Amino acid sequence: MSKKIQWISIVLALVLIGSSYYQVNSYKSEMQALKKDKVELKQEMQNVESQAQYIFNQANQKEIELTHETWPKYFDIAEVMVEESDGKFLRPWAIYLVKEAETYGIDPFIVYELLKIETGDNFDPELVGPETKYGHAYGMAQFMKNTAPWIADMAEMPYEDELLFDPYYSIKLSLVYVDYLYEQYDNWDETLTAYHRGMAGLEQYKLKNGHANSEYATRIQTNAQKYKEFVAYAP
Template sequence: MKRILVMSLILLLSFITGFLYFENKKLQVTIKQSEKLNAEQKKILDMKEMQLYYSKHPVSADLALNYESWVISTMLAEQLVEDSDGKFKREWGIFLGEIAQQRDVDPYIVYELLRIETGGTFDPKVIGPKTRFGHAYGMAQFMKNTAPWIAEMADLPYEDKLLFDPIYSIQLSVEYLRYLYDQYGNWDHTLTAYHRGVGGLQTYIDNNGHSKSAYAVEIQEKAQEFDLLTYSP
């Protein structure tokens, strides 16, 4: 009788232990599902916040924040914010990630170009020194004789004051780089043409026998130092 009682207690304890084990497993699964749901909800809320932010800026009609590419864009943004010591804003990085993916342009090339053009400040209000062609304006340093037709190509409105809008500057720089890369098929030509103009590119080639300007080399070398993501048109 005593042996039967002991066996019964052992079986009962085994049952309770097994029950608690599976209940704990179910609880862990529920917690993970809850965390995943909360993360997805936060992502959706973040996207809505970003969409509201972008609604206040001129954005090409065919561009929109994409849920599937959001993770890549946010990772990129965090990386660029850290690299720039907070000078390059998170919302700029997310937008750059989205438009770079949609236009198939290396975002690190764009980021390094904007760094050089602003002297490392990423100041959207910067005005370049006066040249015989006039001043260059904004983070991407476009001149008033070039920006309007690039804006038209990007299906964007144009006003001089928009050159100081960071989101607008990023769009113009990506569209122009995409256009130049389609023309030349390599970054040396593309970046030297961006810096010197199409006529200046040809002059540089005539004088040097190549298009590998210091400007083009620096941007590409700096862009290659990033290893989180890889883009190549």
């Protein structure tokens, strides 16, 4: 009888130990989930703050008008893009890009090269990118539907999915995003790598490689510098 009681006691003890172990693990899992939520919330708050600051800064953005003095400059720079693309990047798009880029103080060839890479050198405004775990990317600037809306909001632009296939809208959105990213990082390596991989993807890339000098960023900057040799007065 005493042995039976001992066995029962042992079984009960094991049950209690197992239950305690499960509770401890459950508690640890909950704590890890809470920590993850806290980190994500902090990142989201930082993003909201940076977006608000960007919107505030845009209030002081200069407006550029086409005049008899500025038109030849825009036209000549645009012609370099049209010729280099064998006419795939249409002249009206190029002139629009050059004008808007100067408004943001961005080298237009940086964005031109970005659009060139994003579309595989064909500048197709109706391009739909390959499917990823985050969905497809759309248009000339290859924005995803989870990214484009908040960039449009930040730029005080309307948003509809169909607008991503409008070349002028796509160019404008890419300029706004590049300008926003450059304001965050203050260098082209991080700016362009973040455009390509996302801001979280940039941090992962830096952790893995120790730098932000991705092949994507290097290619864009190298080619943009090459075009400046043709047009010395590019903004």
